[in-house]
Amino acid sequence: MNLRDTLRINENGHLEIGGADTSRLAKEYGTPLYVLDVAYIQKVATAFRKTLTEKYGDGAVAFASKAFSTEAIYKLIFKLGLYSDSVSEGEIYTALKGGMPAERLVFHGNNKLPREMEFAVASDVGYIVIDAVDEPEILDKIAENAGKIQRVLVRLNPGVEAHTHQFVQTSREDGKFGFSIKNGDADEFIKKMYGYKNLKFVGIHCHIGSQIFDRNAFGLAIEVMTDYMKKLRDAYGITIEVLNLGGGFGVHYTEKDPLYTAEDYAGYVAFIAETLKKAIAAKKLAKPFLIIEPGRSLIAEAGITLYTVGAIKDIKGIKKYYAIDGGMFENPRYALYRSEYSAIVANKANEPFSETVTLTGKCCESGDMIAEGIPLQKAVRGDLVAVFSTGAYNYSMSMHYNSNLTPPVVMVKDGKADYAVKPESYEDLVRNQNIPDFI
Ligand SMILES: Cc1ncc(COP(=O)(O)O)c(C=O)c1O
Structure with a gap:
């Protein structure tokens, strides 16, 4: 309990x-009735946001709104200074209706429909996370027609997978999300990102799993992603301005799960911030804008x-x-x-x-x-x-x-x-x- x-x-x-x-x-x-404790969301969301700012600096906490997408929740998290991620036109629509500014939205999806991308671009969504080989081409045309330059990230598969209480560094290449760092797909794809006049490639994204309690899983993801940032810089002269590490922070469903307070989540974020700062210092990288995307940890226990x-x-x-x-x-x-x-x-x-x-x-x-x-x-x-x-x-x-x-x-x-x-x-x-x- x-x-x-x-x-x-x-x-x-x-x-x-x-x-x-x-x-x-x-x-x-x-x-039946769903009930949401607003004070809990306020407390945990504030702990995430404040810790990220205090311990890291430039960055954003984007609520993974697939966990719970309604106008009221977007309004609440906007007021708490959060961004939001969306995986469909419906989530973007609801976020905008709830008063979330478009520039705070991150649009994901392994198969975004052209219509959805048109809506996202027309709405001035902050970031679109590319996750399909032909998506840049489609999106470039959409942005051109709209007379806009769209900021994009590329979703990567870092080969780190974490669930519940364990994590493993896997060579799993069969997932539907992300371009593999390991097999070279990511390199090929990212190099091409500079060929689109109406897209501004600014960064990379990964999401290693859900219900993760072992923070070392994030430590490993940070190592892999910053190694890759170094490679992009050294081999191709590419600077990554935005690093999005996804979500997945664990919550208490049963007695088997640890019971995290807002302070524990703050510790989790502090660990990520410190680990990333150390990695970028060691690899002499430009400090990226850091995005994290907690979903369940902001709202499940509410x-x-x-x-x-x-x-x-x-x-x-x-x-x-x-x-x-x-x-x-x-x-x-x-x-x-x-x-x-x-x-x-x-x-x-x-x-x-x-x-x-x-x-x-x-x-x-x-x-x-x-x-x-x-x-x-x-x-x-x-x-x-x-x-x-x-929740x-x-x-x-x-x-x-x-x-x-x-x-x-x-x-x-x-x-x-x-x-x-x-x-x-x-x-x-x-x-x-x-x-x-x-x-
Ligand atoms: C890209 C991305 N970000 C964030 C999340 C949120 O995960 P969680 O609710 O476990 O924090 C997910 C969940 O599937 C995701 O796919």
């Missing part, structure tokens, strides 16, 4: 988030999802299911990649964990689970379950499977609550449907 000052068990024995009793939130907004317990199925000696009113349509991560979560019976939060339970959803799929075999309080139909650390890649991955509605998102702070995303209706669900007259 990632309990803290703004996520705690209150005097009534209820889980409270952002000063709001979860029983009150459930009553007022219904369940979020909980509230559910009402429905059917309870006890298969004696085998498995006990609590079926909740959500499921894979609002959190597909277990079904997708067996991600793990921890939970609590929010209206009985100070009772002991006496059961081992599988939280299953209401979808017509056996794999429709949120968490399997987790410790939980004894619950009955109507009790309120809160699943922790659901990232839950709402943004939601879908309408079984024609279920996407739950609303409520932001909370100092006891106040309001929608970031309002509830959908069945009218919304069928809004774009059509019955062809020839059927």
Whole structure:
């Protein structure tokens, strides 16, 4: 459990988030309900940004908005001085609607559609990260037609891969992202970047994985990327002005994961800053503008999802299911990649964990689970379950499977609550449907 000052068990024995009793939130907004603790985001985002500035200097923290893309979140992170990365026209559109200035946007994607690039260029997006062989040519024409010079980075595959608690330096060359440093693809590609009149090649990008706790993985990525910067300078006279090291900082989903505070994340960023400064000094490189792209670490633990317990199925000696009113349509991560979560019976939060339970959803799929075999309080139909650390890649991955509605998102702070995303209706669900007259 990632309990803290703004996520705690209150005097009534209820889980409270952002000063709001979860029983009150459930009553007022219904369940399933995504809830986001604004103070947590403010604290962690500020720790990232301040540490980067204080320990490194010129740079930016770009929230990886694939983790959670809504107007309110863009507004919040803009006010906190962050940039944002986007991987689609939809994310750019939402960011702009939320008040994020275009020049603070970094546009990624292994297959950006020409239409999306047109939109990005027309909107004056700060950086576009090239990740396809023919992308510069397409983008150059788009920029020319728009009468603009577009700043671009090139995404590299540094051959470092990190996930969860381990990292390895691999020679894996089969990923869909980035040009390989190792096999020479990157050299060939970057040399050509100077042949486009309407593109300004300014830097390089890598993203080594997700849910990374071992900071040495970033140390290794920095070594590889700065070695490569040195090679580009020495062999081709190329200066890298912008270095984007991606995201991937780990978060606490279950007791197996370390519990990081804002100060721990600050330490993480300080390590990156110091390691990079040392590397550029040792290799006598020009100091690049440093971008990092945290996604889940800024928002996962800010979020909980509230559910009402429905059917309870006890298969004696085998498995006990609590079926909740959500499921894979609002959190597909277990079904997708067996991600793990921890939970609590929010209206009985100070009772002991006496059961081992599988939280299953209401979808017509056996794999429709949120968490399997987790410790939980004894619950009955109507009790309120809160699943922790659901702020990232839950709402943004939601879908309408079984024609279920996407739950609303409520932001909370100092006891106040309001929608970031309002509830959908069945009218919304069928809004774009059509019955062809020839059927
Ligand atoms: C390019 C890039 N940057 C940042 C991120 C954010 O990763 P995380 O949410 O683990 O911080 C991702 C995640 O896939 C990514 O692909």
